[in-house]
Each structure stands twice: as structure tokens, then as C-alpha cells.
Amino acid sequence: MEVLGEIDEATLRGRCERKEFFWLDLVSPSDDDVRRLGEILGLHPLAVQDTLAFGQRPKLDVYGQQALLVVHGGVDAEPEEDNPHPLEEIHCYISGDFVVTVRRNEFRDLDRLKGQLTSTGSTRSEQYYVYRIIDTIVDSYFPILSGLDDEINDLEDAIVDRPRKDELLKIFKLKRLLLKLRKAVAPMRDLFAREIETIADLAGLDKDSHDYFRDVYDHLIRITDLLDSYHDLVSGCTDLYLSNVANRQGEVGKQLTIVASVFLPLSFLTGFFGMNFNWISGNLLHGAVAFWLFGVGSMVVSAATMWAWFRHKGWIGED
Known part of the structure; x- marks a missing residue:
């Protein structure tokens, strides 16, 4: 052909x-x-x-x-x-x-x-x-x-x-x-x-x-x-x-929620100390040791407790 x-x-x-x-x-x-x-x-x-x-x-x-x-x-x-x-x-x-x-x-x-x-x-x-x-x-x-x-x-x-x-x-x-x-x-x-x-x-x-x-x-x-x-x-x-x-948005939302939850008791503590500053400084906090122990220490313990609770519930850490 x-x-x-x-x-x-x-x-x-x-x-x-x-x-x-x-x-x-x-x-x-x-x-x-x-x-x-x-x-x-x-x-x-x-x-x-x-x-x-x-x-x-x-x-x-x-x-x-x-x-x-x-x-x-x-x-x-x-x-x-x-x-x-x-x-x-x-x-x-x-x-x-x-x-x-x-x-x-x-x-x-x-x-x-x-x-x-x-x-x-x-x-x-x-x-x-x-x-x-x-x-x-x-x-x-x-x-x-x-x-x-x-x-x-x-x-x-x-x-x-x-x-x-x-x-x-x-x-x-x-x-x-x-x-x-x-x-x-x-x-x-x-x-x-x-x-x-x-x-x-x-x-x-x-x-x-x-x-x-x-x-x-x-x-x-x-x-x-x-x-x-x-x-x-x-x-x-x-x-x-x-x-x-949707999963990534949920992950971002979870992270923001954890951060907000950690700062919630910190906000309460700073607000409590701020409202009662005169009484606390005159009767409870005397010197640097008391400041670090009660003032800063209470906030560190609060944040560590919240973090340990989140890990216990499986909300953070490994999937």
C-alpha cells in the first residue's frame, strides 16, 4: 500500500x-x-x-x-x-x-x-x-x-x-x-x-x-x-x-486552645496578686526568696500541672 x-x-x-x-x-x-x-x-x-x-x-x-x-x-x-x-x-x-x-x-x-x-x-x-x-x-x-x-x-x-x-x-x-x-x-x-x-x-x-x-x-x-x-x-x-x-485547622485550634488553657490560671494568679498587692507585699512577700517562691513559683507550678494533665489526657505529645 x-x-x-x-x-x-x-x-x-x-x-x-x-x-x-x-x-x-x-x-x-x-x-x-x-x-x-x-x-x-x-x-x-x-x-x-x-x-x-x-x-x-x-x-x-x-x-x-x-x-x-x-x-x-x-x-x-x-x-x-x-x-x-x-x-x-x-x-x-x-x-x-x-x-x-x-x-x-x-x-x-x-x-x-x-x-x-x-x-x-x-x-x-x-x-x-x-x-x-x-x-x-x-x-x-x-x-x-x-x-x-x-x-x-x-x-x-x-x-x-x-x-x-x-x-x-x-x-x-x-x-x-x-x-x-x-x-x-x-x-x-x-x-x-x-x-x-x-x-x-x-x-x-x-x-x-x-x-x-x-x-x-x-x-x-x-x-x-x-x-x-x-x-x-x-x-x-x-x-x-x-x-x-480540616485536620490542620483542628491541629492549630488545639494548639491555640492548649496555650490559652495554660495561660488561664496564670492570668488568674497575676490578677489575684495584682488586686491584693498592698496586703501581700506587706504581710506575705518579704525578700527575694518569698517573691520567687510564692510569686513566680505558683505560676510555674500551675503551668507544669496543666502541661502534665494535657499529656495524661493524650492531648499533646505523640499521636
Whole structure:
């Protein structure tokens, strides 16, 4: 199978006439290029209109012996929660004579696949090549999920160590990213569960095995399950954050309460001595020894007694 990267009318018409299967991969074509491609390959006007507009949800539209499959691939980035472009919409025109992929941006996974198919001289069925393209797009989510797994683990460690507003902001970003990914993957999973065999039954496609597309469906189920589990983990991070913040606030409140409790009898003693200073200085406190013994000593004994009582109750010391 030959892999093409631009619209050459003579080449495309010649291959269609000779029934030589090819893959045409277009990156950010103009509207005129898309319309010209539709005229050359005889694409349905509604399918061409979808590609001109983009912004389509995953779907499969069959027009006679051709089909338009809209799928969303995953774009890996570091860190994932700050990825401004996590999804790449790809339109796949499939028939017995060709497969055409149209996208707005570079997609490294398809670029690598083109290199692999170009360097490989073996000949396989048309259905196999269609499967490889779709499977490559679907498998592009796995590097994203691997990165999310590491980031969620780091987030949990950071929250346990010291919860800050940065962690809370990261939680919200991860939730939005996971929701965006699931909105793309769940329709693809449902699509492959119901209608993907339609591609295998298109006229002109040499059939290898329907197991190819069932394998893609299995991958989509795995991706959906991982997204659901990561969403639960991120929600758990929210609960962990709030719990740690509440615990730290309780710890601060406990420390302030202990300090206030220690100073409560000290305030009473200083107030008592202050109100009766004339009598005490004339009848009780004579000299430095009496001052240190009754004046300062009573406050030290009071504070030590309160501290010993708190340790006995387990309010201070080891958890």
C-alpha cells in the first residue's frame, strides 16, 4: 500500500481506476482542497461538508460503498492537566479503493505509522490497513493515561505532605481533562460496539478478520475503565485535600486552645496578686526568696500541672 501526503489528481484518479488501494493523509487542508478531493474521489457532499466544518462528535456515516468515520485521538503532553490541545479530531474516509485521513494539526502517532507502513514491504489486506490506522488513533490515549497515573500519584503525595491551593487547582484541571477525554472516548466505544462491523462489510475491502475491530473495541473499553478509575481517584484527592485542611485547622485550634488553657490560671494568679498587692507585699512577700517562691513559683507550678494533665489526657505529645 502506498502512503500519499498531498492531492495529486492524476495519481489519485489513476490508482482508483487501477483499484490500487492507497492511504492519503492530509494535514490542515484548505476548504478548496477538501472540495477538490471530494470531486476526485466521488465523496458524498454531506461528508465533505462535515470535514469543512469539523467540530464533529465521533460517528460513522455510510454513503453507499463509502463511509466517513470521525474519531478523536489523544495528544500527549507534560504536564497533562495543562495540555491546551488534548484531543485531535480526525476524519477517515474509507472505501474499497482508499482510506483518507483529514486532520487540522500534526499527529505524531499517525506520522510514525506512515513511516512504518512505508518502510515495510509486506502486503496485507485493505481491512488490515484500515484497522492499523484506527488502532493507532485509539492507542494514542494510553500515553496520556500513563502520564495521568503518575501525576495523580504525585498529587496525592503532595496533598498528604502539605495541602496548598496549588494542589486544589491541579485537582480541578485534572477533573476537566478527564471529563473532556471521556466525552470523546465513550461515544467511540459505543460506536464500535454497535456499528463498526459496517466498515468490515464495505464493498471492495478485502476481509482478513472481523477480530481486528473487536480488538479496537477492547482497547476502548480499557481506556474508558481507566478514565473512570482516574476520575474516582481525583475525586478522592478532593476529599483527601479537604480532610487534611480540616485536620490542620483542628491541629492549630488545639494548639491555640492548649496555650490559652495554660495561660488561664496564670492570668488568674497575676490578677489575684495584682488586686491584693498592698496586703501581700506587706504581710506575705518579704525578700527575694518569698517573691520567687510564692510569686513566680505558683505560676510555674500551675503551668507544669496543666502541661502534665494535657499529656495524661493524650492531648499533646505523640499521636
